[in-house]
Amino acid sequence: MSAKTNPSLKAANLPDKTIERLSQYRRNLLQCLAKGKQHIFSHEIAQIHHITPVQVRRDIMLIGYSGTLRKGYDVKELIELIGNILDTQDGLNAAVVGVGNLGRSLIGYFSGKRSKLNIVAGFDVNPEKVDKIYAGVHCYPIDQLAEVVERERISIAILTVPADNATEATEKLVMAGIKGILNFSPKPLNVPPHVYLEEIDMITSLEKVAYYVKKQSGAE
Amino acid sequence: MSAKTNPSLKAANLPDKTIERLSQYRRNLLQCLAKGKQHIFSHEIAQIHHITPVQVRRDIMLIGYSGTLRKGYDVKELIELIGNILDTQDGLNAAVVGVGNLGRSLIGYFSGKRSKLNIVAGFDVNPEKVDKIYAGVHCYPIDQLAEVVERERISIAILTVPADNATEATEKLVMAGIKGILNFSPKPLNVPPHVYLEEIDMITSLEKVAYYVKKQSGAE
């Protein structure tokens, strides 16, 4: 592929926020497609996501796709193109580390949904959970982490252990060669630069809601 | 209170990201305090959270607090001041709507942790869950929502219902007078402008991790 015409090169530096929105666009585009909708306008996408049509068009521009005037974007093509950006050809495997309520909720959520992003293992310290199957996902003991990560080609970890175990678990994940971590624990984690870390801080999010509720309620 | 000296007025327009960080600072400051640490430098806070000391000082400046040279910030005072920003005097009550794995995980997480932000009720459509107690939280049927929200003075909803029920549940929440929603469902929700909406999109976050893992792994 020549550098000039390679669209993935153009997409090499997509803004972070655009990546997030592409994921969200795709989810809804899939629903549109399921409903038989073949074309969609930027303002329709915008309305669904409560953003401006310009933003939608800009995002789509950045991934190098073009719609047709007066007809909008071809839903199927757009989905495919977003897939080219977000997915790998062979898909990636993920593991849930910490099979508590949250971990099981995530397993249930993903099981069988995406073909390009699969949860293929769970890990837990609790012997009662080990070797059980949760929504089709086998739960292994933590000390088999390195072994299973290699065998199942797991590159992503979803960290849902209690705060006190988060640091230790992270070290093991890094040692095992994990490439990306989605951290739900409220502890700031230390990972080397080649491991991508994404945080979901539910407590902070809730406190933020509280802050804005307070603010709107005529302040103190 | 004069406008000039009222610190809450100054704090009226704190950046969104600062609010998030304040919540995170506080969590760790509480731990520091528990360990007996009475003073802390900006670079220490920064190291914990993997950000720059300048950012920390700037955030603290914005809330109108001052440390002492060579000694850093008084941990206790800083915690208190962050509390003034984030908390209300009497605290706020929250409800978990959708008592599945995710909902229960959140209930378990918060139960008895924060005095200023309490989960006081759960709601679910499943008759088997109704009137059960989860980690001290009573689960009500959805059709008692308005009633219980008023009685328990609930202003915040944590929405953890399946995607298909999210829109309907949101309407009911808005009708019931909820002031802020923390939405875990992957559906874009429609709320009037006086209701603050914060989204946690776990699927998008995971797809983002996948994207960056792909990107780092030598592309394609």
Place this chain on the structure above:
DNA sequence: AATTTATTGTTATATGATTAACATTGTTAT
């Protein structure tokens, strides 16, 4: 055929957030 309209695609501007630069000042060392 000419004009209007509805839409996309792109460039320019504005806003928001982070980082850098630097000014300030107690404390320690000489």
Place this chain on the structure above:
DNA sequence: ATAACAATGTTAATCATATAACAATAAATT
């Protein structure tokens, strides 16, 4: 007492993101 230092506090510059302005054009209308 003076100088050097280690920290804070603030202003300025840079960077990222979103919004606004507008250019282009195919389709519909007259």
